Amino acid sequence: MSTAKARESAWRLSGLERRIVLPFLLLLLLVQGVSLMLVNGAIGQSATRSIDSDLQTGHRVFTRLLEQRAERLSEAAMLLASDFGFRSAVSSRDVATLSDALENHGRRIGASLVIYTDPAWHPVASTGLSIDRVAALLPVARMASMAGPAGGVSVQGGRLTLIDGRVYQLVAVPVKAPRTVGWVLMGFVLDRSVLQQLAAITDLRGAVLFNGPPTRTLLSTFTQASDALMAPTPEAVLCGRELREADRRWRSCEFALDTGLSDGRTMPPLRLVLAHAVDEALAPFERLQLTLLLLTLVGVVVFAVGSAVMARRLSRPIRGLRQAAERLSRADYDTPVRVPDERLVGDELAQLARAFESTRQAVQHREHTIGRLAYWDTLTELPNRAQFVDVLHRRLQPDAAGVVAPLAVMMLDLDRFKHVNDVLGHRLGDRLLRAVAQRLAAGCRGADMVLARLSGDEFGLLLASHGVEHACTVARALLASLDEPMQLDDHMIDLSASLGIAFAPDHATEPEALLGLVEVAMYAAKRRQLGLLVYDTSMDTRSSASLSLLSELRRAIERQELRLYVQPKVDLKTGRVLGGEALVRWLHPQRGLVPPMQFIPFAEQTGFIRQITVWMLETGVQALQRWQDAGLVMKLSINLSTRDLLDPELTDRVGRLLDRHRVSAARLCLEITESAIMDDPARALQTLQKLHELGVHLSIDDFGTGYSSLAYLKRLPVDELKIDRSFVTNMERDLDDARIVQSTIGLAHNLGLTVVAEGVETDKAWALLARLGCDEGQGYGIGRPMPSEEFLGWVRHWQAPSNEALHVDTDFAQML
């Protein structure tokens, strides 16, 4: 079926081919048709001319035959006339004798009619006709005698005349004794034999007609008398009549036979009709025509095939080019464009094909470049995030059995890279990234891993999963590869990195979701300084409902589902309540109270944190105003995220807010984590500077978890420093932590900062912190976070622990 169709399409001409072949074929047919027509016309004319010429020749032959006959008869008559006995009889003047002699001698030469006249053409004796009828013949006879060759012998006496329905040929000769003493006139009946001779010589049929009325056939070699033949001829048309006779076509010509008497009254003229068989005359021409027709047909076929081949030769490369163009439009740039042979198709097409090819190469090159730019990181020559996501997407596709091959996805983020960049400059930072990429790539070499640079100092890693242990081993090896310090020019740089791992399909099956989880794990690892961490749902801030969480969060602000909680802050020496830290709680209509850890990290990642911050500031300042109205002088600390620091309008907004609520800027304290500043220290510094100028207190939150350089810290316009709870809670048992807290407090005091300890959970910790000189504290041991509305009540009932309670383990304090 398909081969039959293919064969059919091979025979069918394409549009272009048709447009080339058909006009030329039609043109050829036209030319051939016209030339055939012309040739046919010429042949017809030629045949007609040939026939007419044959007929004219036939007439001449007929005339010549008559002349020859007349000559023969004349000679015979002359011989007779010079016979001495005949002359003697003539001289006898005895008419009876003369008549006998005429009859006798006439019989000798076969004359039907013999007449003797005196020299003056008066009839003397006659055989066959009475003397008075002879008289009518004499003028003819005299004419027969007159023309003749010099010498006086008449030979051209072949005058025809009609007597009693028969054609006679008359000859007249003189009788000399020795001078002309009379004339002998002889008539010979003209019979079919002349026409038969003519037919034998020229193949013409003929008839001698009496020209009526009525018309009568006198002699004929036609097999049957034709009515058409008998019909009187129009004067004008002497030649060219078509006759049908005995099932054959004839073309006839008519000739007047000179009877010597043009005067039709006395002697109606005779006419000779000669006819030529048309078919026979046309036969050779018809063969010629047939040959021509055959030649035309062969020519047309050859031309059709030839032009089709030519057209195909042209159209095939065009089709090839079209296919090439289609391939290009399908973004298939790998198949080269075939350049057809110039000798076959001419250089235009070949040039076109070459142009196509160079276009293809250029597009392919550009595509390649774009691909590189789109999918490769130009700095490290590693795949970029887009490619990594693509690969991930591909690898996450279920196979034929619907099973997704287990994958481990890792994300590695250099610790403190921003700082390196800031201190050493971007050029060195870039080189450092390249060096890191090289090390990581070396670690991945040979393994079925995909390493990519996802962003800044963030690298992604993808490998087939063989269980958590295996993935962790690989991850540890990668982290270990960064242990050795990097030597860049004169700088020795110690690097560390945090790495998160997540598994597909266990944790997620969508690339972006998976990456999100890995990022969560990585940040968790970074936060906890664990090096690497496998994702666990407990870290999940971006559960499967993350998207709905975002929209719910949005709604939460509109529907006022967020609650402002305050955790009290007290003066560790006096026990006086100084203020509190504002915390957000979400009173979800279905889920109840949602802890901040479940939506704050998510809000930070999505940027929604800005709205939350705005809400916090708004609500917090309102609370301050309320407390102020109630006569309490309190400070409220509100956390700012990285994104808030990068918001250039933050300062203005805070300023407007304070003005609106007539709250002193000194009442407001903004807490910033180390890492929030480190993300973009320059801009953060700018924002902090402005806030500081506004008069707002600034606090470094979670101090000690990051890698803030003290030198840098010195430049920050901050007022207080909060020691992370991880140090505080361990401080009672871990001497190192206690020393860190101690030195941090000392350092902060040296820089003129107030120190706040977080995570004060026991009175013992309070006592120790107070002993170490820490200024303020907050923690469960003092007061849990409470709705801001309850804060005033709590403050009124607040009882600082007694001094005894604040007694610190002497040994421990001793060791410090």
Add this chain to the structure above:
Amino acid sequence: MRLCCWRRALLAAGVAVVLGLPRGAQATAVTVQALDPAGRPLAGAVVAIEVGGAARVAAPGTHFEISQRQRSFEPGLLVVQTGTSVDFPNRDTVRHHVYSFSPAKTFELKLYNGRPSAPVVFDQAGVVVLGCNIHDQMIGTVVVVDTPLFGRTDAAGRIVLDVPAGEHRLRVWHARMREGTDLLAQALKVGATGAVAVTVPLPVAAVP
């Protein structure tokens, strides 16, 4: 030809001598002028005058000769008086068959050599056309007249004959007249004295 003319002159002289002298002074000179239809003088015309309208036969023994030499008659034209005998000697090596179908004298001398045994006597006036059955081109003419007074016109178409006074008949003929035509005749009156001049037109064919 020269011989022929000379002979004819001699003959004419002879006639004049024989016939003219006994008549003595009564004779009158008759001048006959022959003209063709165009009015030009016609030479060679035969002119004869039949005296008193009566026929006169030649004296017995009057004899002439027409020989055949080089396949032609010689002389081609001979004028004789009725009763004259003419010999036809053959001087060629080939034989001749001389004949005449003319009514004035029909005869036939069958194939012969040399001189035929008997001469042919022309005993009837008229024009006798001679032919040879072997040689069609040989044509000769003998004009037979019933008078001793005859002759032929000279180059000026004239002839002068001495004729006694009286009522006569003038006869003329010319070779170019139509075949079978006899001598033309007209009356001629001749007085005793004074010359007579007659002009005769002849119906001759134009010279080809």
